[in-house]
Amino acid sequence: MGTMRWIAGGIFLALLVLLPRELKPYGIFLMSNWVLFCVVAMGLNLTLGYAGQISIAQAGFLGVGAYTTAILTTRFGWDFWLTLPVATGLSFLLGLIVGFPALRVQHHYLAFVTLGFNILIYLVFRNEDWLTGGAFGIFDIPRPGFLGVDMRDPLSFYYLCLVFAALMFAAAWWIVRSPWGRAFAALRENPVRAASLGVDIRTYTLLAFAIGSAFAGLTGAFYASLLEFIDPYPFALEYSLSFLLMVISGGSATLIGPIVGAGMVLLLPEWLRFAKDYYLLIYALLVMVLMAFCPEGMVGLWRRMVAAIGRRRARAPTERPT
């Protein structure tokens, strides 16, 4: 199983590197968008999947990062790389603030508060023209260079996004395996027990939100640069719901779940384009079917299949003598 996993990972990585070379610019754009959204979903997965805190504000956090970079680069002429710590810091801070209600309420109440925050963030993006350009948005966001290498063409920018996503995947992997990750899981499974074992619930609840948000905010910087133009709409509530869907449909509390989920949520509508105007209808229907039959997501479905095959193999030899 272990080697199989490494081989599968290697093939997947090779595909990620080689496939875009064969794609048209729109395909490359979609792939870039996908690897970035993987990171956003990974962040939400830390908050929701590992720490068990429902957050429906992830698109808002993404927007905070995106607007930070957009404003600093276009208005103040900052270098893209210098905006990254600011975008990360601001979204981390905002995540802390949004996390505060989680200290008092849980479950659906938390869903509503975070959802409320997302709409508030969106309203600020749309209405504060002096800062965000309002409904018209911000144009001409530059793409970064790296050590003198020009990154403006779609393919090299895609590779930049890929490297970024790989680093963030490693970070998520590290967090999950660190004492922090174990504290998050304790928080999710039984907060009272976690507290009695000496886990500082307050700190870890807030951290779960802040880290998840920082993942999104940092990605926002790259996202703004990818689009080269941002307006408030990609950061509206419905996109937070999309990120939620990515985590759940992929498989929450698994490392590859968000990657699978982001692929499904982002690419499925593209593949359904043959259905023209009906594609969203079909898409919504598919989501409902998935939730009805496989609420633990694609990774859960895969595990169930593997388990079923394993059971059949285990049974086979004992049946032969009779």
Add this chain to the structure above:
Amino acid sequence: MALRARRTLVMIEALQLLISGVSTGAIYALAAIGFVLLWQTTGTINFAQGEFVMLPSIIMLAFVLHGGLPLWVAFAVTLVVSGLLLGVAFKVLVVQPMIRHGVLPLVIATIALGIFMREGAKEFFSNEAQPFPMPVPYVVLELGGVTVTSHHLFCLAVAVVLVLALQWFLGGTRTGRSMQAVAQNAQAAEILGIDVKRMVMLTFLVNAALVTVAAILVTPVYLAKWDNGEAIGLTAFIAAIVGGFNQVRGAVLGGVLVGVLENFSAYYISTEYRTAFPLILLILVIMFRPYGLLGRPEERTV
């Protein structure tokens, strides 16, 4: 003298805003009550509640435009259609298969259902806002300088009658009390010999009826459009939580409060942020009184 005239003008303005706010708030309350009832009996958080108001309005309008039916006949037919689609089909096809997986999958499923209904209405009806007939003749009345439309009064009257009837039904009849028992503790209710399945189905039907009534009241003002549900749904669940997630009375208070708040803040503070004020109220209520203004803490399901 001029000052006094100005002061009366301000008073009249405020009164007018209050009346129209209460009247739209009453409609929000209807959607919010349905939302609360579903939550109580089955733990369903219906993220498509706004679309549940939008769809009957579209169906009703289709009967009027394409079927040539008078509005009230169309309303009666739509009531039946809503009962089948938003009551029975919603319960059997969406809620029942998913509720045992926990809250989150169902949340996602109702979000998807909302998208499905929105896109369906856009594809198969119209992607533009359509005018919707007034249920009662439109008359502007003037009472001591305050103008009130017949529609506002009608909304208010219908909502009051409906809420009172519902309160009487839930508290005064055997079936209604059984429904409440199921809402509070389904297992205990089952042991006491209450037909839990029937009561749950009844709740879904009541919700379907409430949203249909809300549809005929709200659409003449909002116009019939496929994306109406977003604003209505959001307001309905803000109203539900602000008032108290486990109370019909709470949903009424929440609805009226949100309606009035929206009106006043849009007029006196900022139109752009009119949706922000109910949200801030929502966040404050959840932070400091999570069980809502009228809710009881011991019923909190956290």
